[in-house]
């Protein structure tokens with residue numbers, strides 16, 4: 270008999286009932302160190318007082334109004350995003366994949382309005398992830414996500430990750446944009462080298478294409494900059510954001526330059542919930558923390574500390590781990606053992622990691638984790654690795 274919850278997930282038998290900082294409490298009372306943050310969502314950890322306050326204050330005042338009316342919290346969050354990024358304008362969604370939908374629509378409308386309606390194709394890369402909507406799975410293109418769900422949304426050209434020559438060769442009169450994650454998340458924490466991001470920006474400029482960055486996972490302070498592309502000293506035309514921006518409240522956004530967004534006039538797009546007062550009140554509180562240079566400096570300091578300790582851990586368990594990669598507090602440990610076995614051994618030792626493609630375990634801890642949490646993380650991962658060795 271089918272479970273009452275549609276069984277699209279293989280769930281671990283863990284029932285968390287409370288969270289505080291980087292710690293989760295299981296129904297049986299055990300405390301788990303959370304190095305997953307609900308997949309890079311709880312950027313400020315669990316139950317951060319500023320987020321609880323923002324949410325409860327807003328909940329006591331007003332939960333929801335339609336986008337038919339002015340929403341001051343939405344205006345405030347848009348202003349914060351605009352003043353801290355390349356963007357001139359923002360549309361709010363409830364999720365990352367909805368941001369992908371708008372990014373695709375925006376790029377196509379841009380060229381349509383310029384009288385170049387043939388430009389509809391978007392170049393994407395293998396191993397990428399853009400969410401589970403029809404546009405999202407077509408954009409990523411992997412058979413794992415698309416099989417059985419055809420006909421797929423057309424207009425995506427899939428290239429090999431890192432193949433810059435392939436990009437130049439794939440550009441035709443129909444090409445509108447290049448869409449890429451600066452650090453692939455689901456694909457196994459594969460960072461795009463700065464030089465490559467710069468080259469993609471240049472290719473877009475030379476061919477009049479739009480550069481769409483998917484920073485749903487790597488954005489919002491995760492890599493130690495507010496957004497990951499800042500490390501490469503470039504800016505996109507359109508950017509997808511979600512996960513960390515809501516700190517646990519479902520919230521996403523598309524950020525764009527005035528030019529790229531020029532086709533999106535009244536009536537061309539919409540959302541019932543996107544940018545509602547609750548979500549945006551929380552988003553403002555998240556931004557007030559993560560956009561602070563002192564906060565980002567701390568993320569970088571802690572990232573250095575964690576990475577250094579992980580290098581030591583990997584050296585001690587050469588049969589379990591291979592190497593560590595990634596940026597800031599978005600780290601992937603490539604495993605020699607099966608990654609799921611390592612994740613499960615982590616559960617046994619009350620530390621949560623997240624599996625990814627390429628036999629990687631992801632560490633996406635709350636950006637607020639403490640030095641003591643880092644020491645505890647390495648102790649627990651060490652125990653998990655020993656357990657895998659002895660299995």
Ligand SMILES: *Cc1c(COP(=O)(O)O)cnc(C)c1O
Nearest residue numbers: 364365366398399400454485486
């Ligand atoms: C999670 C993710 C998405 C999809 O976000 P949802 O909120 O699950 O729809 C899109 N792109 C990237 C890079 C992601 O990590």
